[in-house]
Amino acid sequence: MLVGVGSGVAGIAVTLLLRVTQHLAFGYSDGTFLEGVLGAEPWRRVVALAAAGVIGGVGWWALRRWGRAVVPVADVVDGARMPGFSALLHAALQIVIVGLGASIGRELAPRELGALFGSWLSDRAGLSARDRRMLVAAGAGAGLAAVYNVPLGGAIFTLEVLLLDLSITAVIVALATSAVATLVARIVVPNEPLYALPSLPVTPSLIVWACLAGPVLGLAGAGFVRAVELARDHRPTGWRLAVVMPLVFTGIGAVALAFPQLLGNGRALGQVAFDVALPTATIALLLVLKAVVALATIGSGASGGTLTPSLAIGAALGMVGGAVWSHVWPGTPVGSFVLVAAAAFLAASLRAPITALVLVFEFTDQQPGMLVPAMIAVAGSIAVARLLERRRVTGVD
Numbered sequence: 205m206l207v208g209v210g211s212g213v214a215g216i217a218v219t220l221l222l223r224v225t226q227h228l229a230f231g232y233s234d235g236t237f238l239e240g241v242l243g244a245e246p247w248r249r250v251v252a253l254a255a256a257g258v259i260g261g262v263g264w265w266a267l268r269r270w271g272r273a274v275v276p277v278a279d280v281v282d283g284a285r286m287p288g289f290s291a292l293l294h295a296a297l298q299i300v301i302v303g304l305g306a307s308i309g310r311e312l313a314p315r316e317l318g319a320l321f322g323s324w325l326s327d328r329a330g331l332s333a334r335d336r337r338m339l340v341a342a343g344a345g346a347g348l349a350a351v352y353n354v355p356l357g358g359a360i361f362t363l364e365v366l367l368l369d370l371s372i373t374a375v376i377v378a379l380a381t382s383a384v385a386t387l388v389a390r391i392v393v394p395n396e397p398l399y400a401l402p403s404l405p406v407t408p409s410l411i412v413w414a415c416l417a418g419p420v421l422g423l424a425g426a427g428f429v430r431a432v433e434l435a436r437d438h439r440p441t442g443w444r445l446a447v448v449m450p451l452v453f454t455g456i457g458a459v460a461l462a463f464p465q466l467l468g469n470g471r472a473l474g475q476v477a478f479d480v481a482l483p484t485a486t487i488a489l490l491l492v493l494k495a496v497v498a499l500a501t502i503g504s505g506a507s508g509g510t511l512t513p514s515l516a517i518g519a520a521l522g523m524v525g526g527a528v529w530s531h532v533w534p535g536t537p538v539g540s541f542v543l544v545a546a547a548a549f550l551a552a553s554l555r556a557p558i559t560a561l562v563l564v565f566e567f568t569d570q571q572p573g574m575l576v577p578a579m580i581a582v583a584g585s586i587a588v589a590r591l592l593e594r595r596r597v598t599g600v601d
Contacts, residue, residue, distance in 0.1 A: 207343045208381040210321035211314070212388025215350025218299055218314045219392050225303025229255075238472035241305070241464045249305065249464060253457030256304035257450030260506055263297045265446040274507075277312075280319045281341045281366050283333065291320045298508045305467035307456060307497040309509030311348050318347030318385070341366035342377045346385035353393050357563040358382035365556050397569035398471065401478045404540040406573050409533040414544050414577040417525055418584025421545055424521060425514070425552025426589040428495060430596075432510060435503035445505045452504040456497045465490055466497050469508075470516030474546070477519035478568070480538045484527040491520030510553060515564070518549025540577070543568060547578045548585035555593075557586045 227233060229252040232240030241249065267274075272287035274294045280286050295313035302310045322343025326336035341362050349358025362378040363370060386393075440448040460466050465473045465482075473494055476482055482490070498513045519542045526541025543564065551560035561575070561582055 205380065205384055206325055207318070207322045207339050208346050208384025209388055210325065211318035211343050211346035211381065212350045212385035214317035214321065214347055215314050215385060215389035216392050218295070218310065218317070218347075218351050219389070221296065221299045222303045222310060225300050229304050236472075236475070237468050238465065238475065241467055241472070246461050249460040249467065250454065250457035252304045253306070253460065253467075254450060254454040256301040256306045257453030257504075259304070260297055260301045260306070260453070261446040261449030261504075263293070264449075264505055264507065265443065267293055267297070268445070269442075274316070277315050277319045277344045278366065280323055281337055281344070283337070286316070286320045286323055288320060288324070291316055294507065298506075301453075301506060302469050302508065305457070305460065306453065306501055306506060306508070307466060307468070307470070307494065307513065308501045308506055309469045309512045311351065311511045312507065312509040314347030314351045315344040315509075316347075318343035318345070318350075338367065338369075338374055338377045339381075342381035345378060346381040349382040350385040350389035351393065352398060352563075352567070353386060353390070353395060354563055354566040355379075355382045355386040357559065357566045358385070360562045361556070361559045364559050365554070398567040399475055399478050401539055401543075401568055401570075403571055404537060404543060404574055406540070406577060407536045409529070409536045410540050410544065410577045411580065412533070413526070413529050413536075413541060414548075414581040415584065417522075417541075417545060418548050418581035419588045420525075421518065421521065421548040421581065422552045422585035422588030423592070425518070425549045425585060426592045428510075428514065428517065428549075429553050429555075429589075431495075431499050432502060435499045438503060439505045449504040449506065452500050456500065459493065459497065463490060463493060466493055470494065470498075470512035470514075472516075474512070474516040474519045477516070477523045477542050477546075478539055480523060480527075480542075484524055487520050488524045491517050491524070494520065511550070511563075514553040515546050515550050515567070518546040518553075519543075521545050521549060540574070543570060543574060544577050544581045548581035551582045552585045552589035555586075555589065557582045 230240045230244040271290040298313040322340040345358040345362030359378040359382040522542035522545025526538040547564040551557040
């Protein structure tokens with residue numbers, strides 16, 4: 205319960221810092237981030253991204269030069285200690301650059317803060333290594349649950365990704381911690397779906413498309429994961445970080461003059477795809493550009509998550525593929541294809557099929573009937589992604 209409260213407070217802090225940064229950067233007070241960007245003067249996009257590059261570049265250079273190394277959440281779960289001050293600064297830098305428009309996910313920061321609090325509290329309570337492991341993982345999952353209002357998704361992420369444990373004790377801890385964190389964070393986080401869309405129908409056309417598109421989306425998701433790994437492996441080091449990141453971010457800001465949907469963690473592009481608000485050709489261009497700018501952001505040295513960028517890319521792929529398929533077999537709203545593709549691509553990029561399904565359905569508040577095509581697509585997607593990963597690890601071509 206205490207870890208849930210701490211993770212919920214971390215979710216509140218992350219949400220408030222993000223909102224303040226966004227509103228100051230783009231000069232708006234109401235509406236969504238995309239509405240604020242579209243209503244602001246275009247020059248703000250370049251200036252905000254340039255500022256994000258300077259803050260992130262200098263901040264991470266200084267942190268990596270003089271601070272203690274931030275430990276990955278998975279290592280903290282396995283027993284490593286997270287340095288408190290470095291973790292707080294690391295999380296703050298992530299949220300500030302996302303608020304300024306950086307194209308990277310914000311979910312890593314609350315996961316790190318939740319893991320930090322779970323680790324600290326477990327050490328103070330003198331818990332066993334097994335109990336500490338569960339509470340640290342639950343704190344990280346609860347941080348994700350808090351910022352996105354996805355209590356079940358946070359719990360499933362804890363069990364499937366961090367713990368790989370479905371014992372009764374682990375399930376109880378994960379469910380309770382995520383539920384408490386979500387309730388606490390609702391002080392500032394709206395109790396509503398992340399993406400607004402109507403109830404979507406299931407049709408025979410959608411079922412057939414899910415069978416065919418799932419493996420293709422798995423191939424695309426695995427390719428994106430591999431590209432992210434390569435980008436992280438070639439990040440600048442030392443003083444180069446403080447030079448490269450401002451240059452890359454300023455370039456992304458210049459591109460955003462024509463394509464403001466690229467800014468932020470991916471929610472803007474995801475909502476545009478769900479709404480089918482732009483022509484198919486424009487969405488196809490945006491999904492390519494989103495992948496490029498996300499990889500450039502990671503490759504420049506920025507830290508952050510890939511959850512919402514992956515969902516946005518998958519949603520855009522679904523809109524493009526669904527629009528094409530509708531000419532072959534009409535009668536299904538394009539939004540149905542978008543939902544299925546978002547789940548399948550996210551499953552491949554997270555390597556977590558159940559987590560992806562639960563998150564997408566909590567993000568969109570869709571009816572259970574849509575689970576059938578989504579599950580078919582996710583099964584095909586994750587099968588191809590795992591096969592490709594196994595071939596790469598074993599060196600078989």
